[in-house]
Amino acid sequence: MTETSTTQTLGFQAEVKQLLRLMIHSLYSHKEIFLRELISNASDACDKLRFEALAKPELQEGNSELAITIDTDNKAHTITITDHGIGMTRAEAIEHLGTIAKSGTADFLSKLSGDQKKDAQLIGQFGVGFYSSFIVAERVEVFSRRAGTPANQGVHWESRGDGDFTVADVELPERGTKIVLHLKEGEHDFADDYRIRSLVRKYSDHIAFPVRMLKQGKEDEKSTEYESVNHAQALWTRPRSEVKDDEYKEFYRHVTHDFTDPLSWSHGKVEGKKEYTSLLYVPARAPFDLWHRDAVRGLKLYVRRVFIMDDAEQFLPLYLRFIKGVVDSADLPLNISREMLQQDASIDTIRTGLTRRILDMLAKLAKDEPEKYATFWKEFGSVLKEGPAEDHTNRERIAKLLRFATTHADKEAQEVSLEDYVARMKPGQNSIYYVIADSFSAAKSSPHLEVLRKKGIEVLLLTDRVDEWLTDHLREFDGKSFRNAARGDLDLGGVQTDEEKKTQENLSKEHAAIVERLKTTLGDRVSDVRITSRLEDSPACLVLGEHDMGAQMRRILEAAGQKAPATKPALEINPAHPLLKRLEATSDDAAFGDLALILLDQATLADGTQLADPAAFVKRLNKLLLSM
Helix, strand or coil: CCECCCCEEEECCHHHHHHHHHHHHHCHHHCCHHHHHHHHHHHHHHHHHHHHHHHCHHHHCCCCCCCEEEEEECCCCEEEEEECCCCCCHHHHHHHHHCCCCCCHHHHHHCCCCCHHHHHHHHHHHCCHHHHHHHCEEEEEEEEECCCCCHHHEEEEEECCCCEEEEEEECCCCCEEEEEEEECCCCHHHHCHHHHHHHHHHHCCCCCCCEEEECCCCCCCCCCCEEECCCCCCHHHCCHHHCCHHHHHHHHHHHHCCCCCCCEEEEEEECCCCCEEEEEEECCCCCCCCCCCCCCCCEEEEECCEEEEEEEHHHCCHHHCCCEEEEEECCCCCCCCHHHHHHCHHHHHHHHHHHHHHHHHHHHHHHHCHHHHHHHHHHHHHHHCCHHHHCCCCHHHHHHHCCEEECCCCCCCCCECHHHHHHCCCCCCCEEEEEECCCHHHHHCCHHHHHHHHCCCCEEEECCCCHHHHHHHCCEECCEEEEECCECCCCCHHHCCHHHHHHHHHHHHHCHHHHHHHHHHHHHHCCEEEECCCCCCCCEEEEECCCCCCHHHHHHHHHCCCCCCCCCCEEEECCCCHHHHHHHHCCCHHHHHHHHHHHHHHHHHHCCCCCCCHHHHHHHHHHHHHHC
16 A cells, blocks of 8 residues: 555534534443444445446456455554445545535534533434544544545545544555544453454344454464354345344434434335335434425335435425335336436335335324324424325325324323314314414413303314414314314304304494494404404404415415415404493594504404504503503
8 A cells, every 4th residue: 555645634624523522522422333333334335336336347346245344453452444335536535524514514513512411312313424433533544445446546534533634645456445443542442352243243233234353263363264243134124023123223223323212113015016125214303404405315225135325205205204214126227316216107106105104103103102102293293294285195194193282281292183182072063173373372372262262162272383284285184174263254063052143143233333433443454343253351353364374374485585465354352341342432533543553453462463563552552551
């Protein structure tokens, strides 16, 4: 191996420096994961070579064997991990080992607090990969040459993880990557052969390539023959009865680089017209970039156990983007590309089958392990709520998985299923009532709930940003229609007696004068003024038109730079309230006008909407207070 004089010293990207600093101090209790991460990367490199060599056999350079080798040296205190995979060019080494290109990196780093336990969990979500080397190593060397390039185009990368790294050209006769870890003082026991073997079996037994180490000879006798220390068979190809839960969990960590166990998984094989195997996981925590539109998502795609691509997003609908795992098809061509996946008709069949399998897995989790499902819902519930708009075929299945906060318990936790709600409906009730607000406190205090609470009718309290989108597309459940308690006429169906309806009609006639006077005074600020059937304690409330866009959807559109259609709410008044009685008794037009505008502004604030002119409201309110 000959190194040339083309040595450069470069600085790590700022985000890498921060990640390295935090990771080294936060992952003190997870030190051994460095081996899992490096073996996983080596496996990926072998996968990628095997795939690229389908089109370019010359990349194998006369050696088609793919394996990972680990050498330990107790005297030099080093661990060396070698693969004969795809390798890196000098430019790729600088890019891959010196920068982080993940979307949402800044958001992720801003959440790191210095709390070791919390930071370890977050870093686990991010995926530490190669940088985990510096948890145990004071110095790391990487020797790599990309398959298909000349021997003199190898690269030697070296760093102490302290802000800088060096790269130099080097001659390497073999393709692939060799990583040499020079262990820190206090971490020398990681150079023990037996310990590394046990860690390989614990963390990397499922790796589909042989992980080899020198055979253990007699004491003081150094063997020169290597043996495989892992199972070396793709885990998803093995019968479910032969795979232990710990193996499933470790394979999940290999796929996701997460530290935590998955909540659930589903391993199945489909035979017949389309043949494929899948191993799908539900994570226990949402990734930091779940809401980034350009975040990578999808499954690892294999064709007849040959790796094709990471993050094949065509196999899952967007509302299931949190699912991780692999799909291995027996029918797709080995040379399939992302563009071809968009057009291949068989993909729709596999996608339909996988979607059904995932929804069944979630339904089973909800039924058999409600505590785990509550964890799932807290992390991914808002994403699943996108489903009814996106997947009409499975709308009913998704609806059964939804959970809500309601007035039944009056607590913020979203625990009530629609089946629970329907089972508690009042005799004569034919609608599922809901209110939408920006926060739980605003929702449970909404004036629109007053008569519903009096009648003992349960109401869904919707506060997620996706809720209005959900209710626009999920119009009914179990034959019961959804009804916004703040929209249009409040039809209580059979829950309202004929006598109550008659009383409502009489009130409208009795107070027709105040209604007309308010209409004249408020003018085009409102679409209508009418006597309420909703209120018990509040003086007034704003009501959306039957087909008007709600405030939540309006804000989403405006945040996206789109203009929302203009709408005006109706003002409903409660003539039994003292403020309305005072208003009716006010003959002075100026005083009436001030009171009417205060009434409208109060209703606007109670609805969670900002006032167009807060200063004018304060001025009118002060004037009223001073006149008392």
